[in-house]
Amino acid sequence: MTMTQEDTLKDLSTKYARLSKGHKRIADYVMGNYDKVIFMTVHELSTTVGISESTVVRFAHSLGYDGYPSFQKSLQESIKNRLTTLQRLEYMNTGQQEGNVITKIMHSDIRNIQDTITNMSLDRMKDIADTIHQAEHVYIFGLRSSRILADYLGFYLKFMHSSVTVLPQGVNDTYDELINIQSKDVMIAISFPRYSTHTITAIEHLKTKRVEVIGITDSYQSPIARIADKFILANFNVDTFVDSLTAPMSLINALIVTMSLGCKGNMEKRFNELEELWKDQGTYI
Incomplete structure (x- = not known):
């Protein structure tokens, strides 16, 4: 049901x-x-x-x-989007021993990844990767804990796409950037419970400009999924006050790898250049 x-x-x-x-x-x-x-x-x-x-x-x-x-x-x-951080913390602290909580959370993360794999569409993943490749400019937006995911995705997309921007956190700064986004660009919006109002407002604005929106979220019922043109889902539970990003991060890893398969030649050239630069600058030990 x-x-x-x-x-x-x-x-x-x-x-x-x-x-x-x-x-x-x-x-x-x-x-x-x-x-x-x-x-x-x-x-x-x-x-x-x-x-x-x-x-x-x-x-x-x-x-x-x-x-x-x-x-x-x-x-x-x-x-789950109604639950406050305090309610989640109270549950975690009710009648559970420390060792049980630790193993329960880790098993929950494993199940989240397994459920994400089960429900994942490889064709949809490839279609989204192609859409990102073809975009003139890629914008990525995530607030609160989803900001971590946005920064991570942006870091790796810059190796594969020449024009990538992770939108800033501040509301005013975000709207300063939104006016630059055009219909040939793509917005990747990332949001998990509790869903950020500002994320929803931003992508609703972009839809009026006919910008294609790709969502990364947790369910078909999430606000992002209802608004986005395309979306992929990562399972997300509310077992503690901490937002577990294990499954979302794994899904984003899969998207990054899928994109890399479509631009092997360009990536090899770029990484050769980067390795020389990193070596000259002593970037790594």
């Missing part, structure tokens, strides 16, 4: 009247404590509400889900 962003709670509210007494108890708790439920196991939820685990599973089935995990995943997708 697939729903658009924030539809899970709305759907639960709509179906509330026809739920059984036991299912209404679960629904009441979910609607009032969604920020906790997205992290709770079936056992934890059943114990908290005071009903059986099988009732929790039937509750998910009654809403049209395959089971509790699919209901929980849909709920996570619906509300």
